[in-house]
Amino acid sequence: MAAAAFIMAMLAMLFTPPSFAQPDAWPKKPITLIVPFPAGGMTDVLARRIGRDMQETLKQSVVIENRPGASGQIGTQHVAQATPDGYTLLVSATHHAINPALRHNLPYDASKDFTAIALLATTPNLLVVNKDIPVSNLQEYLAYAKKMDGGMLFASSSVGGATHLSGELLKLMTGAPMAHISYKGATPALQDLLGGHVPSLFHDVMTMAPFVKDGQVKAIGVTSSTRSEALPDVPTIAEQGVQGYEAITWIGFYGPAGLDKSITDKLNAIAVKSLNNAEAKEYFTLNGTSPGELNPEQFDSFVHGELTKWKRVVQDANLKVE
Numbered sequence: 060m061a062a063a064a065f066i067m068a069m070l071a072m073l074f075t076p077p078s079f080a081q082p083d084a085w086p087k088k089p090i091t092l093i094v095p096f097p098a099g100g101m102t103d104v105l106a107r108r109i110g111r112d113m114q115e116t117l118k119q120s121v122v123i124e125n126r127p128g129a130s131g132q133i134g135t136q137h138v139a140q141a142t143p144d145g146y147t148l149l150v151s152a153t154h155h156a157i158n159p160a161l162r163h164n165l166p167y168d169a170s171k172d173f174t175a176i177a178l179l180a181t182t183p184n185l186l187v188v189n190k191d192i193p194v195s196n197l198q199e200y201l202a203y204a205k206k207m208d209g210g211m212l213f214a215s216s217s218v219g220g221a222t223h224l225s226g227e228l229l230k231l232m233t234g235a236p237m238a239h240i241s242y243k244g245a246t247p248a249l250q251d252l253l254g255g256h257v258p259s260l261f262h263d264v265m266t267m268a269p270f271v272k273d274g275q276v277k278a279i280g281v282t283s284s285t286r287s288e289a290l291p292d293v294p295t296i297a298e299q300g301v302q303g304y305e306a307i308t309w310i311g312f313y314g315p316a317g318l319d320k321s322i323t324d325k326l327n328a329i330a331v332k333s334l335n336n337a338e339a340k341e342y343f344t345l346n347g348t349s350p351g352e353l354n355p356e357q358f359d360s361f362v363h364g365e366l367t368k369w370k371r372v373v374q375d376a377n378l379k380v381e
Contacts, residue, residue, distance in 0.1 A: 085145050085322055089120040093149050095134025097127045097244030100216060101263045101348075105179050105310050105334075106150035112333035113326070127244055130154055130217045132165065139167035143174070143317035148326070150179070153221035153308050156365035160373040161219045161380040170366055174318035175359035177330035178351030179310040180343065183283035184225045185267045186213075186296065187276040188259045189252055197280045197299035200259070201235045210236025214257040216245040218380055222261040224372065225282045225306040231376045232301050252276065263308045264289050264347035282306045289347030309351075311362065320355075327355050 090113065094106045103125065110121040126134030131154040141147035159169045167173075186200070194200045204211030215222035218241040230237040240257055242248035245266060252260040253275060264281065268289040271278045280296040281287050284305045297304045312330055314323065333339065334350035343350055353361060 085319075086117055086119040088146060089122055090117070090145065091122045091124050091147050093134045093138050093147065094123060094125050095127060095131035095149070095151055095154075096125065096216070097246060098125050100245030101180075101182065101265050101308065102150060102152045102310055104265075108339070109150065109179065109312065109330055109333055113329055116329050130158060130162075130219045132158065132162075132167075136166045138313065138315055139172040141315045143315040143319070145314065145318060145322040145326075147315065148176070149173070149313040150310065151313065152310055153365070153369075154217065154219055155311060155313075156362060157219050157221065157224060157369045157373070159366060160370040161378060170363060172316050174314040174316055174323055175355055175362050176312040176314055176318075176323055177327045177355070178353045178358045178361060179312055179330060179334060180265075180348050180350050181307055181309040182263045182265045182346070182348040183281045183287050183307050184222050184261050185264045185271075185281055185287075185290070185293070186225070186229070186259065186261055186279040187252070187267055187271065188279060189255050189257075190275060190277055191255060192258050192277070194279065195277060196294075197296055197301070200279050201233055204235045204237055207236070210238050211259060212238050212240055212257050214240045214242060214248045214252060214260045216248050216262070217241055217243065221306055221308040222263065224369070224376075224378075225261040227376050227378060228304065228306055228372065229296065229301065232304055265343075268346050287347035288344055309365075311358065323355050327358075 092106050092110050094103050096102050106123055110123050114121040126137060131151055135149060135151060138147055138149040155169055158165060188194055194203045213226045223239060226237060226239055245262065248260060251257050264287045270276045271290060278290060278293040280299055281293050282296055284297060286295055331352055335352060339350060
């Protein structure tokens with residue numbers, strides 16, 4: 060009987076699914092937040108804010124690791140393939156929902172390979188031009204585009220992001236001659252705009268508001284359906300004659316698929332608290348950004364809705380990225 064009991068116990072151990080991280084044991088070592096873009100952009104800024112508050116709440120080191128490349132694919136794939144133990148997490152932008160529509164050979168499945176943790180923030184994008192470009196509103200911008208050989212060049216932080224598709228959507232809806240220039244991150248794109256190497260740029264309001272306010276760039280239009288609190292005098296693209304135009308940037312927080320629900324809920328609570336305290340709300344309001352408040356289930360539904368939406372937009376615009 061004792062031998063049989065021993066064998067049964069061993070079989071139970073063999074066929075019991077592994078528990079990667081028991082809630083009461085996590086975290087026991089440093090946590091890494093992967094940002095699949097270079098340092099300095101909105102995604103990186105929010106990741107560092109969340110990391111700071113995670114470190115304070117969990118009493119464990121949190122390392123921010125930038126893994127840029129391939130429009131976010133490199134860092135995102137790393138998290139998709141990580142053990143779901145709560146020690147490797149992802150903070151990414153709208154690319155997460157757009158890449159599957161543009162790229163058919165992704166090394167991960169955005170709808171299945173991740174655990175949705177929290178929506179960190181949403182922000183409108185902004186069309187800006189170098190201060191020396193002789194345009195001040197959307198109609199002047201579109202007219203100027205028609206005069207330029209090859210059309211108006213517009214930059215964005217990468218191929219397939221919300222800023223890129225903001226420009227493609229404007230091109231689709233107006234028929235204006237426009238050509239996209241992709242950069243490996245927000246910082247180099249902004250540097251080339253300021254240096255006069257590219258005439259225009261689509262970028263998030265949170266990053267661009269200070270440059271507009273101090274006169275380094277000129278704001279042409281906001282991509283959201285309503286004006287931004289950070290730049291209330293800048294009209295939307297929709298109210299300047301392109302009815303129905305809307306494109307925003309949002310930042311999400313994820314783990315690999317199979318992340319323990321207790322860990323997911325704990326991380327969600329930290330994120331929501333971090334981004335909705337008085338100090339954070341004041342900062343976000345000044346920068347035209349809205350903090351996220353969704354629980355994990357609501358955020359998961361939001362992500363799947365975005366996957367469907369951007370697939371439709373990419374198909375309508377007939378966009379292809381090799």
